[in-house]
Amino acid sequence: MTAKPIVPTELQSYYDDWRMSPGLLVDGFLFLTGFTGARSDGTLSEDPETQMRNAFEKMGLVLRKADLDFSSVVEMTTYHVGLRDHLDLFKAVRSDYVREPFPAWTAIEVTGFVREGAIVEIRAIARQQ
Template structure:
């Protein structure tokens, strides 16, 4: 069974894009890719700031599903110019996630959907549902 989870804070974005911020499939949560654009639509120039904002969005989505960053088991990061973005992204991830970091694949891409985006994150979390007795 597949269930869309749309946190109040992301309803406008979900309506505008048609994407579900989170899909629950059994005990797993699949999050739509998150970039680091601010609420006013502007994009910071710093990869570290973009990472922090993107992960804040992901944490909002996880919380709506009854989970948090400790439930994240897999992450894919997409980088424009990975040579300059990887180190600040990793440093920010280490501030957000408690060790061990989730399984992580970092991929360099030519561009991302949001203008000015330097990094985008896709997360998968394991969050067991309570089973009826």
């Protein structure tokens, strides 16, 4: 098995500080780490939609670095604080990024994340064509 870390410049701190790859390419599959909606400086918007879009944008950085896009995503797991409060909004934001054929998706309610104030974290698996 050959594993290749996928580390966009904007996410280098994940690799250096957290000792994890934003994405790891293994046998044609790209495993993306979970992304919250924190900005590059670590702060969080109080606006749920902004947090959701920021998380998807980080995913996009990793996908593009691996020469993939959101159509390559085959599985997505999302973790939510207040899932029922913002599920409709999340589904609307998600539809701006994810296209047919839609990936498998599981949404899970959680009590919190490392970063106080985060309401969503998205992890995914993509596949090269």
